[in-house]
Amino acid sequence: MEKEIRGAEAVIKSLVAEGVHTIFGYPGGAIMPIYDALYDYKEEINHILVRHEQGAIHAAQGFARTSETCGVCFATSGPGATNLITGLADAMIDSTPVVCITGQVASHLLGTDAFQETDVIGISMPVTKWNTQVKRAEDIPAVLAKAFFIARSGRPGPVLVDITKDAQFGMMDFNYVPCNDIRSYFPNPVINVSKIDAAIKLINESKKPYLLVGQGITLSNAEQELVEFAEKSGIPVASTLLGLGAFPPDHPLYVGYLGMHGNYAPNIKTNECDVLIAIGMRFDDRVTGDVSRYAKQAKIIHIDIDFAELNKIVTNEVSIHADAKDALLLLNSKVEKRSHDAWIQEFRDAEKLEVEAVIEDAIHPKHDRLQMAEVVNMLSEKTDGKAIIVTDVGQHQMVTSRYYQYKAQNTNITSGGLGTMGFALPAAIGAKLGNPSKTVVAIIGDGGFQMTIQELGTILQFKIDIKILILNNNFLGMVRQWQEMFFEKRYSFTDIVNPNFTQIAKGYDIEARKIDQRTELSEALDVMLTSKAAYLLEAVVEQEENVFPMVATGASVSEIRLN
């Protein structure tokens, strides 16, 4: 029998079979056969040529998170592949489904230090959910089917498939069978109902129950079930950074944002509740502060799809290994109707302290200079909390998560676990392509913007309509804040001399404007939001602004500082 197609074309046909229509990538020697095959599939697949492979994977991450599908990126061997590593680590820790396909030198050259050869399997192993190398064309469809299944199922994550050049050139018969089972892999846990009953007993008897939610809610599409559970049980709900948007921020049971720069009440009350129910979150140290003084008085019920997360950081009274939605459906069928008005009032009382000490001044400042919070707050009002907001890492990120009211699902795109500066600009490109009908605003600091500034070229070439809002304080602000607070104001290499951002934007044919006056803010945001193409707004803000409240490193959540 005649072999029909090349392995390279089998890659593209496999992607089409998986429903992939957008790829982010950058060609190079070892992936040229795949790019050659792609040339014939321009109708089916929209390939976005990024300006650096790190941009490709962050864009794929943004795409995955707004489209609720799997992001896909291409890179060549050697430096192309190593440039993906930061994004892989980011996707791994933030549970983002991404499939990366890298070209590799021909199999007879493996291990010979051939041109652009690197051990990408070895290098990427700690930062991938799964990775593998393909050396035979006929293995390509089955391996890619497995890759997509693994990336999407269970706790999602990044997968890397490295394909040697001879496998790309090799001839094979194409037959694509999607994968839905791997013998050694159990992504859909069966819920132990006795654990649900044990949890229900604790919840029903609790006087001060408290619910913490993370991205697991979003990933399992359990937003509605969460609202139902909270309303039935009357339990106040707080959110992690990646959980923002999983529960309506204007809901009477919502009490705020957890963690180092989160709200005052939800942090303080963690050490006062009697039952703590955590769903789809992993007790990151930025949430717990000093874990030896974290919720010690509470009985903890932890629900997570990843077995390894249970009893990893805190010791649970009840561990439920489950998908968030499945667990909530069962909980909802059994939980008794309750209300905890006095307990919720305690949150509101604590919240008042934060409003008076921090929030009021941040969004209606008396300072001359623009404050980050007032910019974000106004953006939140103007977009009704419904834009897709992509943030980078640092002060602007914490301010955005504090002051943007995420009212819609899958609109909060940020680098949470890894804290990758440079994430926002490429991720926003992917986020827009993943949900083109929505307004996408990338809020970025002046430092992080310059880490992946080259992706302005991608925006130019593919006419990607994203709004870039630079909060420029001419400092690496978060590190500067720590230097001020914990290193005696020794500002070691945190003052940064910036280029003329608006001029750079203009070089990429992107309309841009710089403001530094409060009086300009509203109109400038309106112009940005109503522009029909990409737009860059640089807001020059207070240079030495600190983000408060703050749980300092080593402090307990109950020691959160208001100033």
Added chain:
Amino acid sequence: MENNTYNISVFTENSVGMLNRITIIFTRRNINIESITASESEIEGIHRYTIVVNELKEVVRKVVSQIEKQIDVVKAFYHSDDEVVYQEIALYKLPTNMLASGGDAERIVRAHHARILTIESEFTILEKTGYQEEIKDLFTELKPFGLLEFVRSGRVAISKPMKTLEEHIEDMNNEKIIL
């Protein structure tokens, strides 16, 4: 809390890179692996690793969870020394003329239940299986004979609980949900 010896048994698919995937979990936490052995298990196509570490139980439990989370790992267990039966094997290469020159070579071989694998004109190879200390004792006794070479394997261990891997897999598969 103190460190104890734990025997970690890992059952995996026989795929390229599995050993690396498992060992980097220890490397990331700066845990030293005392010994590691790998071979096929009683089930065709499934490989078995025996990894010995000196660690806190809590740390070992978390490491085993992370190992079991790897896609190609079927199942992973950890046991303390009293929950397993374990053995190591050692080979000793000695000059034949030294062994044959009278003395108490015979007594040593008998007392240690060592086996003679081969006698060549120049060298003799003895084999001893047992615990690490027993192997070391024999090493000490043979040293005066002009020990030429010595090699000891990592530990292999079998757990005392009666549930077989096949039964574990059957239980897991009975609970498997395929969407």
